[in-house]
Amino acid sequence: MSNTTLKPTEGEMEILQVLWEKGNCTVREVHEALDKKDSGYTTTLKLMQIMHEKGLVDRDTSSKTHIYKALVNKETTQQHLVKKMIDNVFNGSAARLVMQALGNKSASKEEIDLIKEYLDKLENK
Structure with missing residues (x-):
């Protein structure tokens, strides 16, 4: 394996x-x-x-x-675990995961700015 x-x-x-x-x-x-x-x-x-x-x-x-x-890459491992969590816990909805994460913990202004910047990049692809 x-x-x-x-x-x-x-x-x-x-x-x-x-x-x-x-x-x-x-x-x-x-x-x-x-x-x-x-x-x-x-x-x-x-x-x-x-x-x-x-x-x-x-x-x-x-x-x-x-x-x-x-021996395992941090980013690859995180991506794999998040994908499994989205599939298994949030019925395949990344939006539900993000809303749950942001609803449970107050994000700092810097974190919110980073999220907005990332969403803008996704939208402009």
């Missing part, structure tokens, strides 16, 4: 976010970045080992401390 068809779990997404933000990391660095009081280091280690088996991350074992890096 290719990593593009995988659906990362919530915990795996949290780890991927750390790797996307920080780049290559040890398990310890990821665990500290997650700052989870309710789970231990070994939980993070096990999850990252599973992610390696699934093809979501790669690890460099050339030194004593293994270094992990994301």
Whole structure:
């Protein structure tokens, strides 16, 4: 199964976010970045080992401390997950997703300006 068809779990997404933000990391660095009081280091280690088996991350074992890096692209993963959410939760309607997202959280003026700019670009295509 290719990593593009995988659906990362919530915990795996949290780890991927750390790797996307920080780049290559040890398990310890990821665990500290997650700052989870309710789970231990070994939980993070096990999850990252599973992610390696699934093809979501790669690890460099050339030194004593293994270094992990994301194998999946952030934008591609986000697009895949949003598409699945639109299809499964919003009955295929991107408009419903956007209205729900904007209705639940007040967007900043900068965010609204970015959305307007994006919509203008779509309209002018």
